[in-house]
Amino acid sequence: xxxxxxxxxxxxTLLELSRVPFGKLLxxxxxxxxxxxxxxxxxxxxQVLALAGLVQTQRGTxxxxxxxxxxxxxxxxxxxxxxxxxxxxNICLAENYSCPNMATCKVHQVFRRAQEAMLSELxxxxxxxxxxxxxxxxSLENE
Amino acid sequence: xxxxxxxxxxxxTLLELSRVPFGKLLxxxxxxxxxxxxxxxxxxxxQVLALAGLVQTQRGTxxxxxxxxxxxxxxxxxxxxxxxxxxxxNICLAENYSCPNMATCKVHQVFRRAQEAMLSELxxxxxxxxxxxxxxxxSLENE
DNA sequence: GATAAATAAGATATAATTAGTCCACTATCC
DNA sequence: GGATAGTGGACTAATTATATCTTATTTATC
Numbered sequence: 001x002x003x004x005x006x007x008x009x010x011x012x013t014l015l016e017l018s019r020v021p022f023g024k025l026l027x028x029x030x031x032x033x034x035x036x037x038x039x040x041x042x043x044x045x046x047q048v049l050a051l052a053g054l055v056q057t058q059r060g061t062x063x064x065x066x067x068x069x070x071x072x073x074x075x076x077x078x079x080x081x082x083x084x085x086x087x088x089x090n091i092c093l094a095e096n097y098s099c100p101n102m103a104t105c106k107v108h109q110v111f112r113r114a115q116e117a118m119l120s121e122l123x124x125x126x127x128x129x130x131x132x133x134x135x136x137x138x139s140l141e142n143e
Numbered sequence: 144x145x146x147x148x149x150x151x152x153x154x155x156t157l158l159e160l161s162r163v164p165f166g167k168l169l170x171x172x173x174x175x176x177x178x179x180x181x182x183x184x185x186x187x188x189x190q191v192l193a194l195a196g197l198v199q200t201q202r203g204t205x206x207x208x209x210x211x212x213x214x215x216x217x218x219x220x221x222x223x224x225x226x227x228x229x230x231x232x233n234i235c236l237a238e239n240y241s242c243p244n245m246a247t248c249k250v251h252q253v254f255r256r257a258q259e260a261m262l263s264e265l266x267x268x269x270x271x272x273x274x275x276x277x278x279x280x281x282s283l284e285n286e
Numbered sequence: 287g288a289t290a291a292a293t294a295a296g297a298t299a300t301a302a303t304t305a306g307t308c309c310a311c312t313a314t315c316c
Numbered sequence: 317g318g319a320t321a322g323t324g325g326a327c328t329a330a331t332t333a334t335a336t337c338t339t340a341t342t343t344a345t346c
Contacts, residue, residue, distance in 0.1 A: 028322075190295085
């Protein structure tokens, strides 16, 4: 019932990318150092994020990774879904699973409500929200 | 990010126990047959539920398993917690985990809100709620 | 007290998932 | 053409999930 470590790596990676001006590239080596993520494993994670359309990569000298869309258009739920596939707290809520008595099963209905409540929170916060707050805190500290 | 099959087994087991008069014993063999749960594995699951104080077991002839408390005092969240330990959608929300920057980490706070929203739903429904509805449906069908 | 019925406990097995590594390759910039 | 950075695929290791098997232990009942 927990997100995987890889999903956390993905969140932290995208947070790093949100902290630099939109369009700027960061190397996976830099991200892995800043966040303490195993480098080779991170490159795998980045590939998944790229496939999901959340980041874009560029090879060669001066290459790296950047956000594919601005940070205010990426929510935590987007990231979790990108790495873990459809977010379902029970198998009976997964996309291509059909429980014979889904229509009447009360447990199914409770799970669905619980999941929607959670998703609603995870969808209400974007990367920008998370780093905006950071900046505000820093400026307060500097006063 | 899903509950395990064992947790589902536990829920279905407790539902079966809620369907009989409070205090009545059911054998694990009967439960496993009704719910299609591997019998030996179910006995393990029952032991965990007993340890958590949700059911009581009795050995010997005429023995079996029964609810330790009435069904209106057991919620879905109780069952999940009994099997999986503390319910935490991210490791940073687990009980004995202390993230160095937990106080200021915005991601942590979002996860906490999301988890509480989910828990609130899972805590709002008891076993009795689930079987009460069943009975109502049955009586409607019989009209 | 013998017997049969039932759970308890612990060891072990198997499978699936998660986490991480290695290496040869391709693209890009200078 | 050399250095740099991501790509892709095969591989390994660790952990968790899902069981099974065997040997106790308890208890009702005859």
